[in-house]
Amino acid sequence: MKYSDRIVNTPPSFVRNILKVTGNPEVISFAGGLPNPISFPIDKLQNSIQHSIEENGPKLFQYSTTAGYLPLREYIANKYNNDFGYEIEADDIIITTGSQEALMLIAQVLVNKGDGIVMEEPGYLGAIQAFNLTEPTFYSATLEDDGLNIEELEKALQNPNIKFIYTVPNFHNPTGITYSKEKRDAIYEVVKKYDVALIEDDPYGDLRWNGEKLPYIGAGRLENSILLGSFSKTVTPGFRLGYIVSKNKELIRHINTAKEAVDLHTNIFAQYVIHDYLVNNAYQEHVDKIISLYREQASAMLNAMEKYFPSTVKYTKPDGGMFIWVTLEEGMSALKLFDKAMEVKVAFVPGDPFYTDKTNVNTFRLNFTNSEPAVIEEGIKRLGKILHEVSAKELV
Amino acid sequence: MKYSDRIVNTPPSFVRNILKVTGNPEVISFAGGLPNPISFPIDKLQNSIQHSIEENGPKLFQYSTTAGYLPLREYIANKYNNDFGYEIEADDIIITTGSQEALMLIAQVLVNKGDGIVMEEPGYLGAIQAFNLTEPTFYSATLEDDGLNIEELEKALQNPNIKFIYTVPNFHNPTGITYSKEKRDAIYEVVKKYDVALIEDDPYGDLRWNGEKLPYIGAGRLENSILLGSFSKTVTPGFRLGYIVSKNKELIRHINTAKEAVDLHTNIFAQYVIHDYLVNNAYQEHVDKIISLYREQASAMLNAMEKYFPSTVKYTKPDGGMFIWVTLEEGMSALKLFDKAMEVKVAFVPGDPFYTDKTNVNTFRLNFTNSEPAVIEEGIKRLGKILHEVSAKELV
Known part of the structure; x- marks a missing residue:
């Protein structure tokens, strides 16, 4: 064949x-x-399994909605609203089968063969793999100690059909660096001039032992901001639970359509259990x-x-x-x-x-x-x- | 955007x-x-959850392999070998996030934009959606009371770049029909002459109340046979567990690469639990x-x-x-x-x-x-x- x-x-x-x-x-x-x-937190997850089944029975085992379990999406929205003063709603969120699926879905809804993606150099290899399925053209900007090189970013954005910029702003994979406040603002000022999306993939953001949590580059202020989160590094990767946050309604609608074609919905049992765990335990x-x-x-x-x-x-x-x-x-x-x-x-x-x-x-x-x-x-x-x-x- | x-x-x-x-x-x-x-089987799944966690602890919660939990793949291989006398091994199987993901993955590894897919008319709409992500050209053959119209199938296969034929041979969605033994053999005789894959999507096969289980059209005898199964209709759809079976090693290797890009691996907690359920209960x-x-x-x-x-x-x-x-x-x-x-x-x-x-x-x-x-x-x-x-x- x-x-x-x-x-x-x-x-x-x-x-x-x-x-x-x-x-x-x-x-x-x-x-x-x-x-x-x-x-x-295995013991506590076991408690949440029992508790969720007692409360919701067959709903944990039946087909469910593509966007994901509503109370879990509400919990996520509240977390960002409390931590950063954003105004996110459950409808701005789609639960994905790990953030890996989120990366794949975003490329599927935005990238035609040959379209441009701006990557950090070096950048997360899982993202490169997910994006590769749409046969894009990659453009790179050097990742410095405080984030993307601004001149190179501007230059990359001059290329035709750039659809999005992919970043890992906190404790970057593979480098471990974190974008500075100043660099975040400088990138925001550049990106807002272009009709492109800015992905901020943040699976590690909660795992900070030095310095203060910084506001995101685009989330909360950029029209085409896409923020990705995950429970893999803080609760369990085995459940494959990540999520996409965007205030762009059209983008969310298209991602919903693509996700339906990809896996109908994410394991709903895992979504109930994580939600129960998050609301009934001292997560922090x-x-x-x-x-x-x-x-x-x-x-x-x-x-x-x-x-x-x-x-x-x-x-x-x-x-x-x-x-x-x-x-x-x-x-x-x-x-x-x-x-x-x-x-x-x-x-x-x-x-x-x-x-x-x-x-x-x-x-x-x-x-x-x-x-x-x-x-x-x-x-x-x-x-x-x-x-x-x-x-x-x-x-x- | x-x-x-x-x-x-x-x-x-x-x-x-x-x-x-x-x-x-x-x-x-x-x-x-x-x-x-x-x-x-909620109570029994609860027992299997306890039992799996006791036996395997953190392994249910950690990252895992893309192909899926080996004992579950072995169980599936044995099932087909016992039921149909096939010679399938665990390595011929990839666990997917529902069969929906399997459909998407197959199209990703086989179809370039414009390539041909032969569909039953009418055919399963979830498959149409999954395949659409690769922008194929669809060719149809009428689904009769006993399966695909053979002349129309042959005619469809004359089109350029046909990559695969998609069928639901048992209790078809949407029509409920089952391919007859004779029609299965006739389709096999046609398909084996062409360098195309034959997908047999069989989520309902175990749910038969009339007549005898029939051998598949291509599984067990066709080089490019792809058989899809699922636990959604017999145990729980909420866990999103399906699987791909193919003896074509190159195909399986490519699907593994694509799946890694799509979601790394399927929820491993669910795979351990289903396996424990299957081996410790009277499934039939x-x-x-x-x-x-x-x-x-x-x-x-x-x-x-x-x-x-x-x-x-x-x-x-x-x-x-x-x-x-x-x-x-x-x-x-x-x-x-x-x-x-x-x-x-x-x-x-x-x-x-x-x-x-x-x-x-x-x-x-x-x-x-x-x-x-x-x-x-x-x-x-x-x-x-x-x-x-x-x-x-x-x-x-």
């Missing part, structure tokens, strides 16, 4: 292939993006526990990097989230380092899949949320040993 | 709009395709209960139609499943009948959305699974009254 161009041109996920290699329990893996299982206390755990794990990694890495190696220092981004000396290959690291049973994600048009880059991503501090120190120590011992030539 | 061609050309679901109208509890609705809530006994309920409801509807409908109205007599298909005299409009029926608070789905290129048709779908027999009789009586009283002219 002959397959579609879109799938022939979509490589199978780099990260998922790495995860297969790292399935070996002897490997210290900084490769995945798995939340620490401590972040799953739970998140605070995750934050203090991740802060400790991030510190362990940063301290070990300070101690064991050569000073020529640069890396980010995140204020929250799950990732650190490492930059080797110019010309070095993170892929070659990966092969050497696997020999000493340490894994990470080489930077390549986070770029739409670069290969054999000198950057890589480290995840710190799924290993004990002592294991983190040991893994970084091994990586540092390679970086010191291997001659620069071997990595070029 | 300018939206994509694919979404601008996808009308919002007819049926979902009807379901909004019929939200009124006074309306007798034969419109939806909802299983009777008696088909949800449960299905037998659903069958005897639906048989009684179908009889109630058919008896009432015999009693109250004019003899000029023709309809199918299903051996299982959830639907009956009604054909009015030539030239009459089911849409016009729908408006009159709503005046007496009875709803059904006019045939239009089940055709890719016809409107104002003289056919409509009745669902019998979600009303008590007495309510079914009352609803059909009201419909019959309209059909007798209204002059033919008013429906033209």
Whole structure:
């Protein structure tokens, strides 16, 4: 059989292939993006399961509406209205099968083959995969320590048929950086001049251990703002619950139509249970526990990097989230380092899949949320040993 | 903003709009395709939830693999091997977020814009919606009482770039018909000559109250066979669990890549729970209960139609499943009948959305699974009254 161009041109996920290699329990893996299982409130979710079934019986098991469980959408709207003073309603929200589905749906309703998407460089590889299904043209703007490079963003927006800009403003995947207040305002001033959507994908925003929560770039003030959220990093990824927020009614209507074609609706049992959990438990206390755990794990990694890495190696220092981004000396290959690291049973994600048009880059991503501090120190120590011992030539 | 061609050309679901109208509890609705809530084994699912969490803890709540929970895929493979003597393995199966997602994924990996899809006429509207996202060209073959018209199928297959044929061989949606053994063999003989896939979508196959289970058209013998199944009609639709079976390894690999881009993986909690339910309960006994309920409801509807409908109205007599298909005299409009029926608070789905290129048709779908027999009789009586009283002219 002959397959579609879109799938022939979509490589199978780099990260998922790495995860297969790292399935070996002897490997210290900084490769995945798995939340620490401590972040799953299993006992309380069990209570919410019982409680939801008692209260709503068959409704948890029947077909349901495409937009999602109304009380859950109301809860989400209230959260943003309370936290940021926005004026969001339940009808501005669609519950999705993880934020991954949200990314796919947005591209489906906006992008014709060849249309433009502006990506952060480096950018989230799951987004690149989801958008690829619509065969877009990618344009990049460099992601700096405080957010997108403004001149490059303006330049990218000059290209024809740009449909949207994709950003992860808080504790970015893969770099861990957070957009500054000033950069957010500067981006807003640029984007509002163009007829494009601005996606702010924010699965990690609640996981901040340093500094103050910042207002979004476009949410609450930009006509074509699309905000994405998720319960995967704060309650459970296994339930596959994310959501789209937009005040653009036409966009929401089209996304609803597309979602109906894609999976009719998201698992309604999971929506009832999460809603019950959120309204009957101290969610913030739970998140605070995750934050203090991740802060400790991030510190362990940063301290070990300070101690064991050569000073020529640069890396980010995140204020929250799950990732650190490492930059080797110019010309070095993170892929070659990966092969050497696997020999000493340490894994990470080489930077390549986070770029739409670069290969054999000198950057890589480290995840710190799924290993004990002592294991983190040991893994970084091994990586540092390679970086010191291997001659620069071997990595070029 | 300018939206994509694919979404601008996808009308919002007819049926979902009807379901909004019929939200009124006074309306007798034969419109939806909802299983009777008696088909949800809630107590046993609760036991399986407890049991699965005790046995597997955080694994129910963590990220998981795209293909789905291995023991569930093994269970499904065994079921087909036992029932039909096939040789299916877990690796030939991908768990999907309902069969709706399966339909979307298949089109994504096979269809470029303009490529051909052969549909039954009439055909399942959810499939039309899912396929529409890839902007295909639809070709139709008439669905007769025993399956697709063979000459029309052969003729459709002459068109350029046909990628697949879509069928619902058992208790078809919307018509309720089942393909005969002879027609299955005849279709197999035609299809095997072409480099196309044959989709057999079978959510209702287990719900048979008359006659013997038949072998599939292509599954087990056709190289590019794709079989779809679902737990929505026999356990719970709320969990959104369906699956794809194909022995074509390259196809399965591409679908896996596409699914990863679409939602990473299907809710893993639901997969563990369904698997535990299936292996620890008498599934067939449960299905037998659903069958005897639906048989009684179908009889109630058919008896009432015999009693109250004019003899000029023709309809199918299903051996299982959830639907009956009604054909009015030539030239009459089911849409016009729908408006009159709503005046007496009875709803059904006019045939239009089940055709890719016809409107104002003289056919409509009745669902019998979600009303008590007495309510079914009352609803059909009201419909019959309209059909007798209204002059033919008013429906033209």
